[in-house]
Amino acid sequence: MRIALVGALSVAILCGSFAHAADVAAGKEKAELCTGCHGEAGISQIENIPSLAGQPDLFTQWQLVFFRSGSRKNEQMQPIVEQISNEDIRNLGAYFASLAPPKASKPDDNPDLSRKGAEAAAGRRCASCHTDTYVGTKAVAGLAGQREEYLVKALHDYKSGQRSGGAGAAMAEVAYPLSEEEITALAHYLAHL
Ligand code: HEC
Ligand code: HEC
CATH class of the missing domain: 1.10.760.10 (Cytochrome c-like domain)
Known part of the structure; x- marks a missing residue:
């Protein structure tokens, strides 16, 4: 209701x-x-x-x-x-x-972790909603260059149900099966795009 x-x-x-x-x-x-x-x-x-x-x-x-x-x-x-x-x-x-989206502010200090994140993103088809460059579209958030610890927090919030989000709670469903390792790697990868 x-x-x-x-x-x-x-x-x-x-x-x-x-x-x-x-x-x-x-x-x-x-x-x-x-x-x-x-x-x-x-x-x-x-x-x-x-x-x-x-x-x-x-x-x-x-x-x-x-x-x-x-x-x-x-x-x-x-x-x-x-x-x-x-x-x-x-x-x-x-x-x-209208503002320019954030650029990864620091050079990637852990390219191995980014590689794992890229693999997880491909396996979980994150780009199918967030777009190939992860700038987002319509009600779907841009993720490229977002703060790494905030991306971790957001994924935890969806996973725990603290945040359900729009679009039929699409993200709750996406985040629920993610492991801690995947969350860490995904956030690192996306923050450095
Ligand atoms: C006192 C600090 C503070 C101020 C001032 C503030 N925000 Fe926030 N805002 C936050 C925090 C903290 C979050 C993250 C919330 C969370 O973790 O769920 C947030 C999240 C958001 C989000 C969600 C973004 C996302 O990527 O999910 C939007 C949109 C937003 N704020 C817009 C605004 C706007 C517009 C204003 C000014 C009119 C504003 N905020 C002022 C602290 C602030
Ligand atoms: C079925 C479409 C869909 C898929 C697949 C998807 N997302 Fe999302 N994502 C969304 C939508 C819609 C939102 C905005 C939800 C809301 O309103 O909170 C979102 C929001 C997010 C946010 C919050 C960003 C912010 O600024 O608050 C993160 C982080 C995120 N997605 C990461 C991912 C990752 C990582 C994957 C792959 C593991 C993924 N998403 C797959 C649709 C999707």
């Missing part, structure tokens, strides 16, 4: 985005609220806080809707989403999508 309600509400909000053009400049202004944690130009320098730069518009919008509805829980994001309107969500989605 709760999921059905959240779904209906979210569809209403996101459909609105086609009726009104999103305003990137207004999104940039609103994003001043986000910089302290998510970094300048959406590139996070803080452990366990994801970079937002270059994320697909709809992915960012959905996550904000999930935080606001309580279906995704985080103590730091909770007070933020209480301060933003549907219009802000549309503008923020457009603004972060």
Whole structure:
């Protein structure tokens, strides 16, 4: 019941985005609220806080809707989403999508682990949803260059059920059978793309 309600509400909000053009400049202004944690130009320098730069518009919008509805829980994001309107969500989605995605900031210190991660990603068909370059599309997150420890955290959150995510909880199903070794390798590989 709760999921059905959240779904209906979210569809209403996101459909609105086609009726009104999103305003990137207004999104940039609103994003001043986000910089302290998510970094300048959406590139996070803080452990366990994801970079937002270059994320697909709809992915960012959905996550904000999930935080606001309580279906995704985080103590730091909770007070933020209480301060933003549907219009802000549309503008923020457009603004972060307009920024250059993160680049792997450090050279790969463990190419062996990356090779294992690439094999796991191929075996688990991660690219079939996340795209061949892992930049994401629509409601599917970009993963390339994301912070390594955050990728580990996100996979653990799906695996434990702490986070169910959209798209019919596709990620919960993907993450459930992953071993710790695979999670470590996948995160290392994706963070260094
Ligand atoms: C006080 C710190 C803080 C502030 C300020 C903040 N965030 Fe966050 N945000 C976080 C943390 C921590 C997470 C990771 C939550 C988790 O692990 O599930 C997050 C996650 C997110 C996500 C999910 C990204 C993903 O890859 O899954 C989005 C989208 C997001 N924040 C948008 C925003 C926007 C937009 C603003 C400003 C309007 C903002 N945040 C302000 C701490 C913050
Ligand atoms: C069936 C499609 C599908 C497949 C296959 C898939 N994903 Fe996802 N993934 C998604 C969707 C949709 C989301 C956004 C979910 C949400 O709303 O939380 C996502 C989100 C994620 C996130 C969270 C990113 C963030 O910024 O919060 C990570 C990490 C991730 N996927 C890793 C993987 C890995 C690693 C694989 C392969 C083992 C994989 N995914 C396979 C659809 C998929």
